[in-house]
Amino acid sequence: MKKIILALVIFVFAFRIWQTSGCKNYHFFKFEPISVKINVEEQVNTDIGQNRQVSRIFHNKASATFYEITKSYAKLFDSQFILDILGPIGVALMFLALIYTFKTKKLFTLSHLIIVVATPFLVLIGSNTKISLFVQFIAMYSFSLWGIKSLMPNKLQIFGIIFLAISTLWYFALSWQLPSFCNEIFFN
Amino acid sequence: MRYFLTDNIIILVFAIIGQALLSKAKVKKLILIAIILLAALLRFYKLDSVPPSLYWDEASLGYNAYSILKTAKDEHGKFLPTTNFAAFGDYKPPLYIYATVPSIALFGLNEFAIRFPSAFFGTLTVLLAYFIAKKLFDDQNIALTASLFLATSPWHIQLSRGAFEGNLALFLSSLGILTFFKFAKDKPFYILISALSFLAAMYTFTGQRLFVPFILIVLSIQFKDAVKKNIKYVAAAAIICAILFFPLFKFTTDTIEGKLRFNEVTIFKNLEPIDRSTRYRQRDGYSTLSDIVHNRRFLYAREYLIHYFDAFNPTFLFTKGDGNPRFSVQEVGQLYLIDLFLVLAGTYYLFANKQKYRFFILAWLLVSPLGPATARETPHALRMIHILPTFQLIAAYGLISFYRYFRYKKILLSAVALAIVINLLFYLHIYYSHWAKNYSGEWQYGYKQTVEAIRPYYDNADYIIVTKNLGRPYIYFLLYLKFDPEKYRQTADIRRDNFYFIDVKGFDKFRFVDNPDEVEFTDDSIFVLSPGSAGANMRVLDTISTLDGKPILEVSQKIKIIDEEL
Numbered sequence: 001m002k003k004i005i006l007a008l009v010i011f012v013f014a015f016r017i018w019q020t021s022g023c024k025n026y027h028f029f030k031f032e033p034i035s036v037k038i039n040v041e042e043q044v045n046t047d048i049g050q051n052r053q054v055s056r057i058f059h060n061k062a063s064a065t066f067y068e069i070t071k072s073y074a075k076l077f078d079s080q081f082i083l084d085i086l087g088p089i090g091v092a093l094m095f096l097a098l099i100y101t102f103k104t105k106k107l108f109t110l111s112h113l114i115i116v117v118a119t120p121f122l123v124l125i126g127s128n129t130k131i132s133l134f135v136q137f138i139a140m141y142s143f144s145l146w147g148i149k150s151l152m153p154n155k156l157q158i159f160g161i162i163f164l165a166i167s168t169l170w171y172f173a174l175s176w177q178l179p180s181f182c183n184e185i186f187f188n
Numbered sequence: 189m190r191y192f193l194t195d196n197i198i199i200l201v202f203a204i205i206g207q208a209l210l211s212k213a214k215v216k217k218l219i220l221i222a223i224i225l226l227a228a229l230l231r232f233y234k235l236d237s238v239p240p241s242l243y244w245d246e247a248s249l250g251y252n253a254y255s256i257l258k259t260a261k262d263e264h265g266k267f268l269p270t271t272n273f274a275a276f277g278d279y280k281p282p283l284y285i286y287a288t289v290p291s292i293a294l295f296g297l298n299e300f301a302i303r304f305p306s307a308f309f310g311t312l313t314v315l316l317a318y319f320i321a322k323k324l325f326d327d328q329n330i331a332l333t334a335s336l337f338l339a340t341s342p343w344h345i346q347l348s349r350g351a352f353e354g355n356l357a358l359f360l361s362s363l364g365i366l367t368f369f370k371f372a373k374d375k376p377f378y379i380l381i382s383a384l385s386f387l388a389a390m391y392t393f394t395g396q397r398l399f400v401p402f403i404l405i406v407l408s409i410q411f412k413d414a415v416k417k418n419i420k421y422v423a424a425a426a427i428i429c430a431i432l433f434f435p436l437f438k439f440t441t442d443t444i445e446g447k448l449r450f451n452e453v454t455i456f457k458n459l460e461p462i463d464r465s466t467r468y469r470q471r472d473g474y475s476t477l478s479d480i481v482h483n484r485r486f487l488y489a490r491e492y493l494i495h496y497f498d499a500f501n502p503t504f505l506f507t508k509g510d511g512n513p514r515f516s517v518q519e520v521g522q523l524y525l526i527d528l529f530l531v532l533a534g535t536y537y538l539f540a541n542k543q544k545y546r547f548f549i550l551a552w553l554l555v556s557p558l559g560p561a562t563a564r565e566t567p568h569a570l571r572m573i574h575i576l577p578t579f580q581l582i583a584a585y586g587l588i589s590f591y592r593y594f595r596y597k598k599i600l601l602s603a604v605a606l607a608i609v610i611n612l613l614f615y616l617h618i619y620y621s622h623w624a625k626n627y628s629g630e631w632q633y634g635y636k637q638t639v640e641a642i643r644p645y646y647d648n649a650d651y652i653i654v655t656k657n658l659g660r661p662y663i664y665f666l667l668y669l670k671f672d673p674e675k676y677r678q679t680a681d682i683r684r685d686n687f688y689f690i691d692v693k694g695f696d697k698f699r700f701v702d703n704p705d706e707v708e709f710t711d712d713s714i715f716v717l718s719p720g721s722a723g724a725n726m727r728v729l730d731t732i733s734t735l736d737g738k739p740i741l742e743v744s745q746k747i748k749i750i751d752e753e754l
Contacts, residue, residue, distance in 0.1 A: 079494070079497035083493065170486060174481075
């Protein structure tokens with residue numbers, strides 16, 4: 001039964017990957033180092049009348065770099081972005097995969113999770129947005145498959161998975177334009 | 189020898205007294221007091237000047253409270269309203285206004301008095317968080333940590349420093365949750381206090397009406413045995429609250445005014461999904477398959493799902509906060525970055541340790557966005573405020589649990605304390621130094637200065653013509669002039685439009701216009717207009733600017749030509 005569920009989930013994810021391949025023009029996710037300078041200059045300019053040392057403690061390139069990278073990184077885990085990639089079934093399986101990872105504490109699954117957390121950095125620094133995003137998507141899809149291991153083959157869960165799979169396909173159909181990361185899709 | 193013995197006996201006596209005085213329990217009580225004092229300081233410091241101005245809802249709450257204090261009627265003359273205050277035609281829930289009456293009586297009609305209930309009950313919510321955590325985890329260290337996290341939370345500080353009904357409602361619903369626990373674990377009569385607290389929360393903030401039913405279901409499931417055992421108490425509380433709730437229920441469901449707010453903000457009144465459904469089905473030739481795939485109900489369901497998950501958006505929670513500058517400083521998330529690790533750790537430990545109330549805590553977290561997800565603007569920090577203090581409870585549990593397993597305890601505590609201090613100081617710097625200046629316009633800054641500017645000319649002016657460009661100017665003139673409510677009602681020109689919104693065209697000498705040519709005026713009229721709108725025959729008396737230097741209003745007067753023959 002778990003193999004059938006696995007095949008169903010892989011089919012759903014493969015459908016989404018195929019859809020995504022039709023995107024001609026991706027949103028811009030790359031980290032811009034100039035944003036650090038802009039951040040520091042803007043904030044320091046607002047600190048008129050403040051002690052310059054105090055202003056520099058709060059607004060310096062180190063803290064601004066950390067903040068701007070975090071901001072760019074967080075965009076790649078935006079809720080609509082995640083929903084558009086994983087769909088409802090992927091989100092549910094992702095939760096189960098996280099539970100499975102921390103419950104079993106296996107090195108392999110923990111390493112897999114670290115890869116999922118690390119791949120968005122590829123998008124931030126990579127020259128080819130399409131390839132970087134695909135790497136991130138595949139990392140997330142493959143990690144969420146661990147969630148199937150948490151399932152117990154009872155009727156309720158099987159029905160739930162089938163319902164989620166159908167809902168996800170429908171969701172992907174409605175989100176055909178991939179609004180959270182695609183500006184223009186080839187097959188309209 | 190004698191002196192040696194005497195000295196040592198004295199030292200021993202002092203040590204025993206000292207130990208008794210500073211017993212662990214007493215030290216923890218002192219820490220709690222320190223946390224509450226810190227919470228009070230963070231909420232009350234410069235409360236009258238930061239945020240830099242009262243925004244229109246605050247002004248309306250304040251003036252209606254003033255009107256109740258003076259005349260026992262709201263601004264429109266309704267005697268002691270019970271279900272709503274008409275205000276701008278947004279029909280505000282009543283309880284925050286009534287809570288503001290004593291503070292206005294004590295402190296006068298000013299920014300501090302209007303914001304006082306929010307700051308005061310915000311501080312008390314920190315204390316409630318301590319007691320809730322103690323009930324949930326039965327561990328004083330976790331309880332102290334949770335209350336410290338809430339005391340320093342940017343989400344809670346931001347909303348405690350404005351006159352936000354949601355913040356008072358958070359205190360009431362948190363009290364409802366705490367007393368429900370006490371009902372289940374201590375004495376059954378607490379169910380009545382719990383029910384009344386939840387009811388009061390619904391009379392305070394509209395958002396609570398879509399939270400209280402869900403949290404009551406969660407509490408009832410969690411404590412189903414206690415509910416069954418004390419069914420008579422539960423039934424009595426339910427009947428009393430049903431009677432008290434009935435007027436609000438009738439207003440909300442049976443009147444156009446009651447449904448106005450929901451209709452204004454809900455995604456289900458948005459016609460775009462219906463339009464999209466029709467277009468797609470038309471393109472697909474209205475086939476049965478297309479009727480299923482492009483069914484508008486599915487489109488609305490998709491919209492709801494997106495809005496629900498917006499509540500857990502990392503940009504909202506950890507980097508930028510709410511998109512509305514009133515609810516966030518825009519440079520710090522609703523939670524600190526350190527909270528990401530602590531909340532993840534807390535979630536893990538809740539399940540790893542099979543914590544007794546793990547499902548309740550997570551259910552509280554997950555049901556909180558259900559109501560706000562029906563609104564267009566998501567994520568919304570104010571509408572979702574009742575999600576607090578779940579993040580802080582989970583983070584506190586995560587920290588203390590990790591502390592117990594981690595080998596280098598002092599390093600861990602030092603690192604977390606340093607992270608919190610740095611995050612808090614950064615937030616406070618942005619809040620006081622940047623945010624107030626950059627976003628003063630969002631708080632309708634300028635009206636108070638305008639009232640001061642026209643005050644010297646008030647007695648001699650025939651009319652004072654004020655532009656409505658900044659929105660709802662009348663309430664500011666009423667508030668800052670401390671205008672007599674009875675006199676206002678006698679002279680006010682109020683129109684209600686087809687959508688039940690209330691438009692005040694003028695009162696006394698004041699005329700509120702989109703265009704000054706709409707109304708009659710004399711040579712002895714004062715004009716308050718957008719910059720550059722004054723005619724060539726006008727003399728600018730004063731220019732009002734926002735804190736970042738942008739001119740927003742000009743006070744001007746017609747230049748009088750003196751007749752030389754006279």
